[in-house]
Amino acid sequence: QFEIKSNFYDGYFQKKFNEVLRKLRVHDRFADLIYSVPDQSSLALRPYHHLQIPLQLDKFTFKQTNNSVPVIIHIPSNPQIKGTLIIRKALKELSEEGLYFEYKEFINIPNSQVLKELTEGDILVDELYLNGPGVLSFEAMCCGCAVATRHIENSPDVFQPPVVSINEDNIKEKLKYLISNVKYRNELIQKGKVYVREYNNVEVIVKNLISKLDVGAKADYYPKYFREKFDPKNES
DSSP, X not given: OOOOOSOTTTTTOOOOHHHHHHHHHHHHHHOSSOEEOGGGOTTOOSOBEEOOOOBOGGGOOOOOOXXXXXXXXXXXXXXXXXXXXXXXXXXXXXXXXXOOOEEEEOXXXXXXHHHHHHHHOSEEEOOSSSOSOOHHHHHHXXXXXXXXXXXXXXXXXXXXXXXXXXXXXXXXXXXXXXXXXXXXXXXXXXXXXXXXXXXXXXHHHHHHHHHHHHHXXXXXXXXXXXXXXXXXXXOO
């Protein structure tokens, strides 16, 4: 559905088509409200609301570092799924072309260290394939980083986070601009700080959930892919 060229999921996603479809149809049949996101709802039939990621904001320390040499952070939970090889390649080429930055990559570190590194960093480069931003990206906004990650730019108004939308084709160009343009980067950082307070505060999310249940609010997404474009020959 999202026309991703790389088989980034090979050897990782083990669920069978019918298992996923059966679970989804239970939701379709019995749920009063459905909260989800597009890349886990390609097979959905019913409209659904955007699943905002809840954060306990007092857990985070916001710090806009303004490092003279920007610090770029990448913390892949799974390098294959996040596109780490492509991210490394793009940054290596930018460095060889004379762009100054410090690159830090961490794998399998505790969340306490994640937050510490984000607080001292300037830019988080998150992921290239799954449609974000996800938890790590929003944590980075809370800590004072500008975020580059894959994002569906025609998402509904309720999900327009201030991120640099990257994919395997445009990552080098987008990161070059983000690294070299301090004014743009600082604007993103400030917008991220405001955004998480408005959309990711756990108290706000719960209040909105309850209010939508009471009034039957209009959905954010009306899925069409399964009805109109899905090819049954691809079932496995």
